[in-house]
Amino acid sequence: VVVLAAAWAHTSPEARAIREARLAAESAVEGPRIDLPAAAPAVVAAGGSPTAAPGLTRADPRAAFAAGAAAMLAAVAVLRKKR
Numbered sequence: 001v002v003v004l005a006a007a008w009a010h011t012s013p014e015a016r017a018i019r020e021a022r023l024a025a026e027s028a029v030e031g032p033r034i035d036l037p038a039a040a041p042a043v044v045a046a047g048g049s050p051t052a053a054p055g056l057t058r059a060d061p062r063a064a065f066a067a068g069a070a071a072m073l074a075a076v077a078v079l080r081k082k083r
Helices: 002-010 013-027 061-082
Strands: 042-044 050-052
Touching: none
Parallel strands: none
Antiparallel strands: 042 050
């Protein structure tokens, strides 16, 4: 009887509404509101494809990976020399 009562209480519309409201409050992003079109570095062209804003270029992800790898290798080399 206790399990049936608990299941009934858990699936009631009021309990579901409370759980959904709590989940929405926990997953809400906190922070200031910003104007995304004004803050974005890309301008959407009339055709719908983003184009780079003047003075900005799109970086190659491989270059970022290589730079990170090089920095890590340099850090390891410096740490090994200190020993």
